Amino acid sequence: MTRRHLRHGLCFFAFFLASSTVFPQAPLTVGPLTVTIPRGWTKQEFFGTVKYYSPDSTPQQFLRVQFLPSEETPQSAAQRHSTIIGNLAGIMRPGTSPQNGVTGNFIW
Amino acid sequence: MVWYSAKAGSTYVAVGLETSSPDLLARNLPAVNAMLARASLKGASAPPAVSNAPNGNAPAGNASGGAPGAVGLATLNEYVYTSPAGWAAQKLSDAIMISSPPSETNEKCLLYLLPMRPAGANLLQDANNAFRDVWLRNFVLRNQTPAGFAFPESIIHGYSGQGWEYVIIRRGIAQPNNPQESRLGFVMVAKLDNRLAVISGLSKDPLVSACMGENRGTTNWPKFFYSLSFRNWQPGDQTQTMRKLLAGEWIAATATAGDKITFAGNGRFANAAAAQQYHLTPNELITTTQAYFGNGNYTLRGNAITLTQDDNRTDHGFFRVEQESKDEGRAWADVLYLMRTSSVDGAEYELRFKKQ
Numbered sequence: 144m145t146r147r148h149l150r151h152g153l154c155f156f157a158f159f160l161a162s163s164t165v166f167p168q169a170p171l172t173v174g175p176l177t178v179t180i181p182r183g184w185t186k187q188e189f190f191g192t193v194k195y196y197s198p199d200s201t202p203q204q205f206l207r208v209q210f211l212p213s214e215e216t217p218q219s220a221a222q223r224h225s226t227i228i229g230n231l232a233g234i235m236r237p238g239t240s241p242q243n244g245v246t247g248n249f250i251w
Numbered sequence: 252m253v254w255y256s257a258k259a260g261s262t263y264v265a266v267g268l269e270t271s272s273p274d275l276l277a278r279n280l281p282a283v284n285a286m287l288a289r290a291s292l293k294g295a296s297a298p299p300a301v302s303n304a305p306n307g308n309a310p311a312g313n314a315s316g317g318a319p320g321a322v323g324l325a326t327l328n329e330y331v332y333t334s335p336a337g338w339a340a341q342k343l344s345d346a347i348m349i350s351s352p353p354s355e356t357n358e359k360c361l362l363y364l365l366p367m368r369p370a371g372a373n374l375l376q377d378a379n380n381a382f383r384d385v386w387l388r389n390f391v392l393r394n395q396t397p398a399g400f401a402f403p404e405s406i407i408h409g410y411s412g413q414g415w416e417y418v419i420i421r422r423g424i425a426q427p428n429n430p431q432e433s434r435l436g437f438v439m440v441a442k443l444d445n446r447l448a449v450i451s452g453l454s455k456d457p458l459v460s461a462c463m464g465e466n467r468g469t470t471n472w473p474k475f476f477y478s479l480s481f482r483n484w485q486p487g488d489q490t491q492t493m494r495k496l497l498a499g500e501w502i503a504a505t506a507t508a509g510d511k512i513t514f515a516g517n518g519r520f521a522n523a524a525a526a527q528q529y530h531l532t533p534n535e536l537i538t539t540t541q542a543y544f545g546n547g548n549y550t551l552r553g554n555a556i557t558l559t560q561d562d563n564r565t566d567h568g569f570f571r572v573e574q575e576s577k578d579e580g581r582a583w584a585d586v587l588y589l590m591r592t593s594s595v596d597g598a599e600y601e602l603r604f605k606k607q
Contacts, residue, residue: 176290177292205271216263249266
């Protein structure tokens with residue numbers, strides 16, 4: 144291995160160390176909800192809506208999670224969920240069918 | 252897009268996930284789900300005081316975060332399904348309940364997804380045990396419908412296109428103090444290696460049910476079944492297994508000449524007219540790969556089937572092959588269900604075929 148190879152190798156190792164020692168972010172609280180955002184996600188705030196972009200998002204393709212302001216409603220979570228899904232139905236790709244499930248306290 | 256909803260007291264909380272790339276979704280969804288599974292929701296930490304689930308089961312084991320092999324409450328997170336249109340899903344303290352809107356006859360059908368439990372050595376016994384645990388703590392067996400007919404009780408055994416084996420037990424049940432108001436209760440157990448996914452349901456007699464009416468074309472079960480999958484379960488390629496199950500001559504219960512279809516193990520199929528050119532035994536249909544030409548190709552992907560005729564007309568649908576017993580397992584009949592979309596009005600319809 145030449146000295147040049149060794150220098151490049153050390154630089155890469157230092158870069159890898161720097162990028163992998165990002166600490167987990169502080170907990171995010173939105174209304175009654177508190178979550179710990181995974182490390183490496185990038186925050187963007189816009190008029191009360193907090194968005195986080197995945198570490199592998201680029202200007203060309205993205206994955207983002209947005210935390211909406213909480214709201215008071217007499218409806219159950221399932222009813223409110225159905226209403227919103229109904230409103231979103233127009234943007235569904237034709238030929239796809241929705242899936243459902245439960246994650247922790249959330250239905251999806 | 253994935254939309255997550257939760258409620259803490261009267262406060263509704265929503266989290267939306269948007270992406271422009273399926274690859275990014277596949278890479279990041281586990282992290283997002285893990286984040287939300289661990290999220291704390293002030294005012295929602297205590298489960299509902301009263302469960303509407305029929306079983307009233309204690310969790311089958313310690314929740315362990317939905318890891319492969321886990322049993323217990325956390326495994327409710329592993330069910331992935333599509334609720335029938337208009338039905339509402341609700342998380343109870345010990346189940347996920349999916350309920351139909353009340354019908355004109357005031358019928359409400361219910362589906363429950365229950366915590367996974369360890370599998371035993373015999374899937375039929377597991378299904379009987381699950382039926383007992385789910386229904387027979389608060390209900391009694393009742394083999395007559397409110398109209399006085401016999402319930403279509405049965406035991407069903409099959410393999411999903413996702414690769415899991417399942418057994419369904421269907422029996423008439425009623426509350427002890429109201430035996431006239433009987434319903435059809437069922438339990439399905441799906442074997443996921445060393446554990447069982449358990450799904451139960453309740454409806455009126457399938458002859459009259461508005462939401463599980465098998466002969467009325469109103470049943471929501473097939474689409475729900477085809478949508479069902481499990482996190483932590485790797486389906487693998489089931490094509491050869493499912494081809495063997497499909498191989499044979501099938502005739503629809505409402506038999507006309509056009510309702511006959513023959514599948515061969517070599518990926519060819521024939522409708523009634525084309526099948527008349529061949530006189531093969533069922534064994535040949537499975538094992539003879541070159542003799543059978545039929546009049547089209549079929550391809551399988553999970554529970555989905557694509558029928559492509561040699562003139563390139565294509566038909567997409569879903570299928571399942573089951574063995575059904577109506578006498579407590581003494582005699583079994585092979586049954587094929589084929590769900591397709593009508594080219595006339597776009598409606599989905601399912602045909603039930605019996606093996607000849």
